[in-house]
Amino acid sequence: xxxxxxxxxxxxxxxxxxxxxxxxxxxxxxxxxxxxxxxxxxxxxxxxxxxxxxxxxxxxxxxxxxxxxxxxxxxxxxxxxxxxxxxxxxxxxxxxxxxxxxxxxxxxxxxxxxxxxxxxxxxxxxxxxxxxxxxxxxxxxxxxxxxxxxx
Numbered sequence: 001x002x003x004x005x006x007x008x009x010x011x012x013x014x015x016x017x018x019x020x021x022x023x024x025x026x027x028x029x030x031x032x033x034x035x036x037x038x039x040x041x042x043x044x045x046x047x048x049x050x051x052x053x054x055x056x057x058x059x060x061x062x063x064x065x066x067x068x069x070x071x072x073x074x075x076x077x078x079x080x081x082x083x084x085x086x087x088x089x090x091x092x093x094x095x096x097x098x099x100x101x102x103x104x105x106x107x108x109x110x111x112x113x114x115x116x117x118x119x120x121x122x123x124x125x126x127x128x129x130x131x132x133x134x135x136x137x138x139x140x141x142x143x144x145x146x147x148x149x150x151x
Contacts, residue, residue, distance in 0.1 A: 008106040012128070013082060014135055015095040017065055022095075023102075023128060023135040030083040030090070032098055035075050049073070049094055052081070059083065061092040067143055068123060086144040093143075102135075104128045109137060 012023040013032070038050040038061050047067040051058050061081060065073045073079070073094050081092040112124040125139040 010104050010106055010109065010128075011101065012104060012135065012137065013101050014099045015080070015082065016097045016099060017068070017070055017095060021099065021133065021135050022064075023137050024082065024084060024093075024140055025137070026101060028084045028086055028140050030085055033081045033083060033092070035079045035081055035094070052092065054083065054092075057090070059090055059092050061094055062143065064093045064095055064143070084140055084144065086140045089144050091144050102130060104130060104135075 011026040013026055013029050014021055014023045016022070033054070036052055038052050040050040041048060041060075044050070044060075047063050049061040049063040049066075051060050053059075063073045065071050073096070075094075076096070078097040080095055080098045082095060082098065083090065083092050108130070109126040109128045111126055112121055122142045123139055124136060126137045128135040128137050
């Protein structure tokens with residue numbers, strides 16, 4: 001079983017929030033969009049920026065900085081919405097910029113053993129080592145929590 005894990009490769013979409021690099025596995029990513037008009041929704045959780053229309057489907061947008069307690073997001077030219085699907089839920093993740101798609105051997109992903117950069121451990125799936133870089137691999141099933149986001 002351990003041998004199988006070392007041979008497994010993970011493909012990820014890497015992005016920035018503030019000065020740190022994060023990633024999500026590509027198997028959950030539907031597409032990456034420029035930020036378009038986001039409509040605010042009354043009484044939504046604090047980390048829901050609003051909703052947007054994606055080819056006729058209304059998608060909630062998670063302000064990933066707020067969700068991870070990293071402050072407020074400012075939409076800039078290089079900001080993106082990563083549209084992800086977790087189970088039956090589709091949501092957009094507002095990020096500062098998307099940097100790349102990359103492949104990492106599963107053996108290069110360490111389990112989180114503490115909070116990273118002030119993020120609750122429940123949101124971290126692992127830490128990927130790519131040369132000298134570290135990517136914080138997010139646990140989308142916790143970020144897009146059942147019952148909190150409907151999309």
